Amino acid sequence: MALDSKVPQGPIADKWTNYKNHIDLVNPANKRNIDVIVVGTGLAGGSAAATLAELGYNVKAFAYQDSPRRAHSIAAQGGINAAKNYQGDGDSTYRLFYDTVKGGDYRAREANVYRLAEVSANIIDQCVAQGVPFARDYGGLLDNRSFGGVLVSRTFYAKGQTGQQLLLGAYSAMNRQIGRGKIKMYNRHEMMDVVLVDGKARGIITRNLVTGEVERHSAHAVVIASGGYGNVFFLSTNAMGSNVSASWKIHKKGAYFANPCYTQIHPTCIPVSGDHQSKLTLMSESLRNDGRIWVPAKLEDAQAIREGKKKPTDLSEAERDYYLERRYPAFGNLVPRDVASRAAKERCDAGFGVNATGEAVYLDFADAIKRYGREQALIHGDNNPTAEKIDKLGKELVKAKYGNLFQMYDKIVDEDPYNTPMMIYPAVHYTMGGTWVDYNLMTTIPGCYCIGEANFSDHGANRLGASALMQGLADGYFVLPYTIGDYLSDDIRTGAIPTDSPEFEEAEKSVKDQINFFVNNKGTKSVDHFHKRLGKIMWNKVGMARNAQGLTEAMSEIKALREEFWKDVKVPGSADTYNEELAKAGRVADFLELGELFAKDALVREESCGGHFREESAETEGPQKGEAKRNDADFAFVSAWEYTGEPGDAVLHKEQLEFNDIELKTRSYK
Amino acid sequence: MDMNLKLKIWRQSGANDEGKMVDYSLADVSPDMSFLEMLDVLNEQILNEGGEPVAFDHDCREGICGMCSLYINGEAHGPDRGITTCQLHMRKFKDGDTIYIEPFRAKAFPVIKDLVVDRTAFDRIQHQGGFISVNTSGNTQDANSLPISKHAADEAMDAATCIGCGACVATCKNSSAMLFVGAKVSQYALLPQGQVEASDRVKNMVAQMDLEGFGNCTNTGACEVECPKGISLDNIARMNREFFKANI
Amino acid sequence: MSGVLSSSIGRKVAMAASAFFLMFFLLQHFAINLTSIFSADAFNELSHFMGTNPAVQFGLQPILIFGVVFHFVMGFVLEVKNKSARNIKYVKNNGAANSTWVSRNMIYSGLAILAFIVLHFIDFWFPEINHKYINVLPEDPTRYYGELVHKFQSPIRTGAYVAAFAFLALHLLHGFKSAFQSSGMSAKRAAKLETVSKIYAIGIPVGFIVIALFHHFNQH
Ligand SMILES: Cc1cc2nc3c(=O)[nH]c(=O)nc-3n(C[C@H](O)[C@H](O)[C@H](O)COP(=O)(O)OP(=O)(O)OC[C@H]3O[C@@H](n4cnc5c(N)ncnc54)[C@H](O)[C@@H]3O)c2cc1C
Numbered sequence A: 001m002a003l004d005s006k007v008p009q010g011p012i013a014d015k016w017t018n019y020k021n022h023i024d025l026v027n028p029a030n031k032r033n034i035d036v037i038v039v040g041t042g043l044a045g046g047s048a049a050a051t052l053a054e055l056g057y058n059v060k061a062f063a064y065q066d067s068p069r070r071a072h073s074i075a076a077q078g079g080i081n082a083a084k085n086y087q088g089d090g091d092s093t094y095r096l097f098y099d100t101v102k103g104g105d106y107r108a109r110e111a112n113v114y115r116l117a118e119v120s121a122n123i124i125d126q127c128v129a130q131g132v133p134f135a136r137d138y139g140g141l142l143d144n145r146s147f148g149g150v151l152v153s154r155t156f157y158a159k160g161q162t163g164q165q166l167l168l169g170a171y172s173a174m175n176r177q178i179g180r181g182k183i184k185m186y187n188r189h190e191m192m193d194v195v196l197v198d199g200k201a202r203g204i205i206t207r208n209l210v211t212g213e214v215e216r217h218s219a220h221a222v223v224i225a226s227g228g229y230g231n232v233f234f235l236s237t238n239a240m241g242s243n244v245s246a247s248w249k250i251h252k253k254g255a256y257f258a259n260p261c262y263t264q265i266h267p268t269c270i271p272v273s274g275d276h277q278s279k280l281t282l283m284s285e286s287l288r289n290d291g292r293i294w295v296p297a298k299l300e301d302a303q304a305i306r307e308g309k310k311k312p313t314d315l316s317e318a319e320r321d322y323y324l325e326r327r328y329p330a331f332g333n334l335v336p337r338d339v340a341s342r343a344a345k346e347r348c349d350a351g352f353g354v355n356a357t358g359e360a361v362y363l364d365f366a367d368a369i370k371r372y373g374r375e376q377a378l379i380h381g382d383n384n385p386t387a388e389k390i391d392k393l394g395k396e397l398v399k400a401k402y403g404n405l406f407q408m409y410d411k412i413v414d415e416d417p418y419n420t421p422m423m424i425y426p427a428v429h430y431t432m433g434g435t436w437v438d439y440n441l442m443t444t445i446p447g448c449y450c451i452g453e454a455n456f457s458d459h460g461a462n463r464l465g466a467s468a469l470m471q472g473l474a475d476g477y478f479v480l481p482y483t484i485g486d487y488l489s490d491d492i493r494t495g496a497i498p499t500d501s502p503e504f505e506e507a508e509k510s511v512k513d514q515i516n517f518f519v520n521n522k523g524t525k526s527v528d529h530f531h532k533r534l535g536k537i538m539w540n541k542v543g544m545a546r547n548a549q550g551l552t553e554a555m556s557e558i559k560a561l562r563e564e565f566w567k568d569v570k571v572p573g574s575a576d577t578y579n580e581e582l583a584k585a586g587r588v589a590d591f592l593e594l595g596e597l598f599a600k601d602a603l604v605r606e607e608s609c610g611g612h613f614r615e616e617s618a619e620t621e622g623p624q625k626g627e628a629k630r631n632d633a634d635f636a637f638v639s640a641w642e643y644t645g646e647p648g649d650a651v652l653h654k655e656q657l658e659f660n661d662i663e664l665k666t667r668s669y670k
Numbered sequence B: 001m002d003m004n005l006k007l008k009i010w011r012q013s014g015a016n017d018e019g020k021m022v023d024y025s026l027a028d029v030s031p032d033m034s035f036l037e038m039l040d041v042l043n044e045q046i047l048n049e050g051g052e053p054v055a056f057d058h059d060c061r062e063g064i065c066g067m068c069s070l071y072i073n074g075e076a077h078g079p080d081r082g083i084t085t086c087q088l089h090m091r092k093f094k095d096g097d098t099i100y101i102e103p104f105r106a107k108a109f110p111v112i113k114d115l116v117v118d119r120t121a122f123d124r125i126q127h128q129g130g131f132i133s134v135n136t137s138g139n140t141q142d143a144n145s146l147p148i149s150k151h152a153a154d155e156a157m158d159a160a161t162c163i164g165c166g167a168c169v170a171t172c173k174n175s176s177a178m179l180f181v182g183a184k185v186s187q188y189a190l191l192p193q194g195q196v197e198a199s200d201r202v203k204n205m206v207a208q209m210d211l212e213g214f215g216n217c218t219n220t221g222a223c224e225v226e227c228p229k230g231i232s233l234d235n236i237a238r239m240n241r242e243f244f245k246a247n248i
Numbered sequence C: 001m002s003g004v005l006s007s008s009i010g011r012k013v014a015m016a017a018s019a020f021f022l023m024f025f026l027l028q029h030f031a032i033n034l035t036s037i038f039s040a041d042a043f044n045e046l047s048h049f050m051g052t053n054p055a056v057q058f059g060l061q062p063i064l065i066f067g068v069v070f071h072f073v074m075g076f077v078l079e080v081k082n083k084s085a086r087n088i089k090y091v092k093n094n095g096a097a098n099s100t101w102v103s104r105n106m107i108y109s110g111l112a113i114l115a116f117i118v119l120h121f122i123d124f125w126f127p128e129i130n131h132k133y134i135n136v137l138p139e140d141p142t143r144y145y146g147e148l149v150h151k152f153q154s155p156i157r158t159g160a161y162v163a164a165f166a167f168l169a170l171h172l173l174h175g176f177k178s179a180f181q182s183s184g185m186s187a188k189r190a191a192k193l194e195t196v197s198k199i200y201a202i203g204i205p206v207g208f209i210v211i212a213l214f215h216h217f218n219q220h
């Protein structure tokens, strides 16, 4: 099948408006006869479910958690971008569009990104009307902060819990519709497969995680909003239950999977403390505004620190290597996420890591405390403050800015970051890749849509901070509800989709077969055992820096691991009760397939772009030596993979990216 | 530094099973582990011995989704303050300790399995008014056309940080849900957008709360102490005032 | 309005209202009793007024009885409802970690008070009713003081009296603030009541105890 992105004609600024003016609509009376399934209740799914229900469709929403409010969007800390230009600092739709495309290293589809920037302002209006308590200034107007390497202040926030507040807003909109009976909510339900009737998505098979019952649900369209797949690395900042299964199941039934290798590795996470580690915790990016990142300059010192013979505070300035400031004098500690992450890995690989595992660098606030302390003393009218006073005032200010993060760090690591530098290390955080969708957010399966982090659409090879929340809500509140109408307008006379067709029968059977296989398999190793091993392969060979040899090895290792998994996995308990091991088994089975495609995608993309760094594609000379080298001539395309039976045999389709409104440039942070 | 622990854990195979406390011992627990990681290790051990792992709720493991629960040594979310169970670390315990692990208990939170309970009563309360009736069409007025005092916005935010974990109910000797409901009522009561429906909201949410079988608040204040997000008792008082206003 | 009493918050507020009434009553009862230490005449005069004034006898007295009955009946109702809101108890519960003993045991301190109220009725109120309305003995406006002193002759009765007021102090140590919170006072303001609460909760019961002991040790 040829890929058709269905991007409307016309100037970029008018595309969306013109498009909306011309699509088919479903009249309100007919919407009552149309059912839509939404898998996922995060920002994307929650906002979509609420809006579709409000428009009049019958919505069935699914989440694996016990409440829609617990989707992992809840964990987003920093904020949400919107081109409101409330600060009057020159922001505009175009600038947000431009920043997003550039930040994505020119691997995103222009028209989608423009639309995202265009509807962004509406999101804020919508959320405020819903009662989302965004931060405000003393005049009662909305406050903004600046975020990740852009030149304007356009990030709206609610303390360090923006994702939580936005999700609770979407959840409240859902509650209103649940109360009216327009949304039927299925909590603790996991989507196990999609059902295609006459080539169209017409329903899903789910497993009730409480009773174990396998159920059939039909609808006229299916929307997947199941979030990111970072857990393929086992350790990530995602939730324990985050999975690729919903996306992977539709992939296996015909939806192309785009750019699986584009993964964002966030530089400021709390390092792994041991083998028992189950997940990683993000420390907000904002810390890099004030913290200085360093490792010891001498290998002996690094070793002494690892062995506990020296403390970081023992090292003098000259004995420290502020490597970001050294390598990137212009941006210093504020280089983009991918650059900061790779630099940390480079130092640790060279033996300068500072915790017992050798995989940590320091994020030091001592200078910030001194600087702020002096400033504060002056403000208090003390021109000659003592060192103690500076220290005290400085710590107070740092506490006001980052108190909750410092406390979180202290609880996890048991060290006081006011007095000793924090230890941080990069961790898998976000997946830009995902199900391929056209301008309508429809996958290559007719009637099957994909929104939020689960699709690939807007962030190219790298996502800017605070724009995932924006995308999720844009997709759910403002884009999908329009575009889906165009498709559903053909279904007004279809009537309810029966669930007793052979297609449902067959899909249900294959789901049950897999479940029965797991509970009956006489294996010896736990699901986590395989998941952890997969994570190690992914991290070591498909992680922050990749090369052809490692990727080839990863592909065959993952394939072998998958075979071993199917022979030797042990799932205790039965199929007809609450059984978390069984749920995990299904998810890990899919990760074991995705992992291989992921490595294959990385192997095919012989360039470095955004979060994808190929060691073979680095600048070899000049001031940019060692930095990532993009190859626009050969790789300015989206890789859309078609499933053909084995992940390693997937067929590549290319969607060529055209840049008419933005000029392609090399990113430089030197 | 590793610890050996005795665990007494509530096991119940399903909603209709009686359930009982079962003893386990676990060796070599690192103080750097989180409490849930300790349970992961226990589960791996149980699985290798051919048993069924202990079921417990969890998801984000960073204290924000509200999915984790557990009544640890007689306290909701364990002995530490201002955190959820997933943020509790084993360094709070000593070698040789006996740790009691029970599900959150309330008639309105029936046990599903082992330590997993059903907290959808909270959702049903929200369905009755935990929202502002505005259409998500995007045709709303500009966000800054409605200035809201920073003080009110901050206070609303403090109320809105509730993660819906249910520790307040689990801790309360009366299994009262008033801290949770009070927080939600307060968030909207503090904002101008919430005024229009304020009266119906508080009546309907309180009615549903009662219907779900939560107990009555007697102001012991235990909820506020155990709440991982520091939701203040003020919110209950505010709800009482709102309820008063709505009924006269 | 009838719906209000069937709601949890309504019940809470009603509970607080009855408690306020009782606390007010207690205050005036204390004031009258206190006069017995200083002046037998003043005490007699006040008691006579309270005991014979129709507004007090047929207006306030029934309200008081209703208030007491309402309060403890509601207290029991709430206790039963609250107990049943947790059908399976914790094996290990560390209530002391997050709340005071007094706040968790209102029903027990209340029961002790109830027991005392019954005793009190037998001691003072029944003879009073007997005196006034059944046997219709002639009213002697100076009899009250003597009767009071006589009652505190017995060390057992005095002991029971002292114990009951100790329980009342426990009850009020939580109850006083609680009543304000129930009626919607913000926690910040309620915190300022801390001292008043302590003074009332300890002061009044101790006062009653002092009066009892005074008369016990000053038998003429
Ligand atoms: C720690 C952290 C901090 C972040 N901070 C920011 C930030 O500051 N700014 C920003 O813009 N972005 C941030 N992000 C990214 C952003 O939060 C996410 O990309 C975004 O919230 C994803 O939303 P979503 O709706 O697509 O998916 P999610 O919120 O992950 O929701 C997925 C939903 O799908 C359901 N689901 C999944 N699989 C199944 C299945 N098989 N069957 C049924 N249901 C299923 C789940 O139950 C859930 O309801 C952060 C991410 C993390 C992890």
Ligand code: HEM
Pocket (backbone or CB within 6 Å): B217, B218, B219, C012, C013, C015, C016, C017, C019, C020, C022, C023, C026, C068, C071, C072, C075, C076, C078, C079, C106, C107, C109, C110, C111, C113, C114, C117, C171, C172, C174, C175, C176, C178, C179, C180, C182
């Ligand atoms: C007759 C015997 C009594 C019993 C059984 C009793 C029982 C109770 C109980 C169970 C409560 C807690 C319920 C709640 O807070 O909602 C309570 C509260 C209270 N009681 Fe009593 N009580 C008795 C007598 C008294 C007396 C004589 C007084 C004071 C003069 C008093 C003052 C209070 C106060 C102030 C409260 C708090 C009200 C509130 O929280 O809203 N009680 N009582």
Ligand code: SF4
Pocket (backbone or CB within 6 Å): B161, B162, B163, B164, B165, B166, B167, B168, B169, B179, B180, B183, B223, B226, B227, B228, B229, B230, B231
């Ligand atoms: S009020 Fe606190 S304890 Fe209760 S549900 Fe909310 S966060 Fe949990």
Ligand code: FES
Pocket (backbone or CB within 6 Å): B057, B058, B059, B060, B061, B062, B063, B064, B065, B066, B067, B068, B084, B085, B086, B087
């Ligand atoms: S697992 Fe999310 S709050 Fe504990």
